[in-house]
Amino acid sequence: MGISKNAFVFLLFLYSVQGNLLDNYIKTEGAWILSHNKHIYKTNNPEECAEKCEAETKFTCRSFTFTSKDQQCTTLAENTKKALVLRRTNAVLFEKRMYLLECRRGKGEDYRGTESKTRNGVSCQKWADTEPHVPRFTPDSNPNDGLEENYCRNPDKDVYGPWCYTTDPKKRFDFCNIPECEEECMHCSGEKYQGNISRTESGLECQPWDAQKPHSHGYIPANLPDKDLKMNYCRNPDGEPRPWCFTTDPSKRWEFCNIPRCATPPPTTGQGLQCLAGNGDNYRGKIAITESGKTCQNWASQFPHKHARTPENYPCKALDENYCRNPDGESRPWCYTTSKDVRWEYCSIPSCEETKVEITAEAVDEQVPNTEDCYQGNGATYRGTTSLTVSGKRCQAWRSMSPHSHKKTPAAFPNADLRLNYCRNPDGDRAPWCYTTDPSVRWEFCHLKKCGDLQTVVQKPVQTTTESGTADCILGKGKDYRGTTAKTGSGKTCQAWSSQTPHTHDFFTPLTHPHAGLEQNYCRNPDGDINGPWCYTTDPRKAWDYCEIPKCPPPQYECGKAKRKQKMCPQRIVGGCVSNPHSWPWQISLRTSFEQHFCGGTLIAPQWVLTATHCLERSQRPSSYKVFLGLHHEAKKDPSLQIRDVEALFKEPDGADIALLKLSSPALINDYVIPACLPKAHTVVGGKIECYVTGWGETQGTGGEGKLKETGFPVIENKICNRPEFLHNKVKSTELCAGNIDGGTDSCQGDSGGPLVCPEHDKFIQHGVTSWGLGCAQPRKPGVYVRVSSYISWIERTIANN
Incomplete structure (x- = not known):
């Protein structure tokens, strides 16, 4: 049913009373319109600014900008269809939907689009002109009907819709081919349907898109701002044949909706x-x-x-x-x-x-050296490969005009190296930036720091530290104590570990225990004695004695925040790239008692590691496993290496491929070893969100063997992953898919049990445990990960009780 102009004004009034007036606007952060036809006001919020726009009398208000810092509201006669759009920090652009629509409601009385040709392709005459036809309807006689330029309009409420006077002297007027807005019907496959139908074809009520019950899913409205996922209305966000929804029936996950096809032809796409x-x-x-x-x-x-x-x-x-x-x-x-x-x-x-620029994994490693990815000055010379913004949004390619059209192209800025979607600073801003792939956020600065602001990681022996520096204290049994106390509790001086005088000993020497820190005569605990560090004494009458070293306070750390910036490899760890050393400090190597790597895992607390159950099939005995932390090179003995025995194994009781390892003593938290963050219980990471996997697994000839590799790829919603052409209903609700549908990057053998982490604000959250897949990096066969958020209660309960 059409909406008359008076009815539309009344609807706007209802919005201001009963709903949100901003629902009538499209919001874009970081955008500013260059316009001479404007009016500036002081307002407290965007809602007040919208009221100013609705009440504007000096011109037809099509949009407004609002800056929260200045509380400045600027009403504008133009929108992005008619004016130059600029980047501006802290500015938010709001555009009236009705002036952006290129479709009509009912008879199209409120159509304000820019179509200016008739259905037969003849150009329209300007409404203010008197040649070749003297018009009955003019901007002066019909000031409220939008008779601007030569755009198609319907000032006389013609039942056949918008029309115009033509530039053909023999044809006074003709109708325009304006498609119906997809509110009561749909064009094509309903990708742009925005109606209010909320029942499926079998009559089931739809589940709201922002709800996760009865069905959890990744179609999160905040992550898909261009898909209009409102309320529980039927929509088509993922390329199905027609709109659909998740249902409120626990036994029926989703179903198509019956949306009639529009009578008018669909919009032309060129x-x-x-x-x-x-x-x-x-x-x-x-x-x-x-x-x-x-x-x-x-x-x-x-x-x-x-x-x-x-x-x-x-x-x-x-x-x-x-x-x-x-x-x-x-x-x-x-x-x-x-x-x-x-x-x-x-x-x-x-x-x-x-x-076409082809970047291989090896080329990326050449372009991105194993140093911090940082920028000098204002970043005008930055040539790294970071392509994420400060809020974690993926950058839009510089050549692309979608979702944001712009003039910062490689042709316009030939010396700015505007390759792919890498962060750059072509216009001399204060730091590298990019346009984002989020339609509601035009641009953001990038997830980069100035080179002088970075903390340089220096390879050195690991020591117990506190905020004030090196601390002479022990964690747990003190097996990793590397302080300089060299007297026993009874005051006797310690004998050097390499000395055989006055006490001869063959077992605890620097040669027999090269990782135990047996330098000089410092107290140590090479055998894991439950009472803590000890030493041989220089008293011929006392062979050895314990040292009195105070316990360290619990380590203070922020989970998910590495001391060294991640490379965040943008390429096709199969087909990934070698990580910056120690940039994923929660990654552990699970090894046999013979110290051979076979699986990965994630440090989630100083004494707890999360891994996959299938990694523990070779033995039920904790003593069969060792955990290596602080590593970059799989085989090399990094100075930052920490080794822990496993004290206990805990497999998820219902058979899920997720398990916990309790270490024999807490890991030493430092620049090289930091736990990852866990998600909140039952949270679902949205589809297309970029996440990262790391590991020392099989690389299938892509290089980087022996070094920790990383790769980034999007999460794939289970509904899509379970299509017949992909994994055909093999993925459970307690699992998630991630990968590139066309293959090229994936986790593989040896990566099992390792983390899939996703950036959220300035931290990394572990949303997945590497579990299974059909081959490695094969087209149409993304990797499958245990959904960690489904097991938070079990993880917390296990840690608390053990």
């Missing part, structure tokens, strides 16, 4: 491309062979593979013949194959770019 740009959703070429040479199956056919990607389900995606296409938001065009053994594959489509 002429299709014959080459690959972006993810290729606009590719309309005639390549019909996959990258491995297999012939594509016709989209209308169900043989040899049955599927739902049909021309009927995706009417706007040009699923003609068997040509390669991207109907559902994949990373590039693909097709089902005519081989019964291979369901689908990607296609090799030539790039539209004249040159």
